[in-house]
């Protein structure tokens with residue numbers, strides 16, 4: 184089907200912190216199209232509670248200490264060059280959020296940014312806005328980007344197809360009920376995480392790995408997709424897929440983890456760091472303790488702290504768990520681990536560029552290698568800021584702009600058969616059984632065989648191209664890459 188595609192210089196897929204910060208740093212002479220699958224604030228960025236890690240107090244902290252903590256948490260599998268970029272350039276971006284874009288971080292009496300501590304950090308270095316830092320940054324940056332005349336922001340617009348010809352990217356975008364067609368000289372994928380490939384996750388509904396699927400199908404390198412982070416302290420609620428997170432900062436401010444007998448147990452596994460061990464370690468300790476007690480009941484207790492301190496530092500968490508019937512100033516809260524974050528993703532270099540010319544990836548869908556095998560708390564917002572700015576700088580310097588306003592290109596019609604029901608649910612059950620904290624190789628092998636069948640069916644069938652199809656194909660592709668890596672790891676171990 185021959186179609187006319189309207190051209191932009193840059194298309195940014197995603198309006199989370201990484202997408203918006205890239206737009207704010209791009210040259211104002213560039214025409215920019217920004218897409219958001221749902222409303223602008225429905226994204227992982229808006230859910231971030233704890234804050235952004237950065238060396239803001241050089242008297243007490245240093246780049247070397249932040250680098251060391253990042254490497255320890257990442258099991259030394261980090262890309263050291265990019266960790267250095269992250270840590271050394273990050274403080275300027277955090278300061279810029281406040282000074283240029285009006286983000287309000289909590290302050291000390293002397294006016295300096297008040298810093299808290301989280302698991303794995305040897306110093307207080309987390310800039311925060313109470314316990315809703317992501318929402319504060321996201322909404323402040325949205326306000327700024329909406330003022331820019333060169334940026335067209337379209338919400339409820341799902342990227343359904345992305346193809347490349349002659350150094351141009353061609354996109355089929357479903358805006359409400361209508362397909363619209365755009366092309367761009369450069370594309371930044373900032374589509375967020377993959378949490379929805381699991382039964383239980385802290386991630387928002389948009390986190391279906393769409394950008395990773397598009398990049399994979401364009402031939403971009405995908406790296407370490409099986410490096411999935413499971414957060415130890417989500418509110419234990421098996422009724423909802425989206426689990427409410429109890430921020431790491433609660434442990435950072437002294438909360439204890441308790442087993443089903445309401446006894447502390449972390450000292451048995453981590454005598455020094457105890458509750459302040461990195462989150463992958465804490466999640467594994469919970470599973471070990473579960474084997475010992477035979478119970479999956481766990482609690483987080485900060486009731487020994489001053490109630491006013493707890494209420495003023497964690498107002499959102501306090502109110503949320505109160506709604507569920509727990510007053511955290513008086514009693515422990517039920518918690519259990521669940522999927523939280525993706526360390527791997529679309530592989531990029533130190534400027535956020537993929538192996539495909541003109542294609543960039545930023546934020547949670549990208550793999551810069553800064554997190555290694557496990558992300559240090561609050562380093563992901565920092566990564567989203569630093570590397571999306573570097574992408575913008577690379578496009579400002581090297582991206583090509585301009586060209587005819589409309590370009591002819593052919594795409595097959597989006598019409599086709601409806602999808603069979605239940606595929607997403609089936610994928611989620613497979614992943615939850617095959618790879619939750621520790622891989623279950625028997626389940627992974629069985630799961631991979633079924634996922635491969637589903638992948639072939641989606642690739643070969645004539646299905647209608649719409650949001651359900653894109654998300655299902657993305658979940659299947661993500662599950663396929665993760666389980667393939669898991670099985671390759673098993674083969675290496677043997």
Ligand SMILES: Cc1cc2nc3c(=O)[nH]c(=O)nc-3n(C[C@H](O)[C@H](O)[C@H](O)COP(=O)(O)OP(=O)(O)OC[C@H]3O[C@@H](n4cnc5c(N)ncnc54)[C@H](O)[C@@H]3O)c2cc1C
Nearest residue numbers: 197198199201220227228231233234342375546547561564
């Ligand atoms: C509960 C929670 C708490 C967290 N707390 C912290 C914290 O304290 N500190 C920290 O550093 N990190 C934290 N994180 C992680 C951090 O929030 C994320 O890694 C980061 O915000 C990701 O930003 P992003 O811009 O990459 O993606 P997101 O903010 O998730 O944005 C993704 C965007 O892509 C769009 N999109 C996706 N697919 C399509 C498509 N097909 N078409 C069009 N648009 C599409 C979505 O609509 C959305 O706008 C937390 C995460 C969660 C879930």
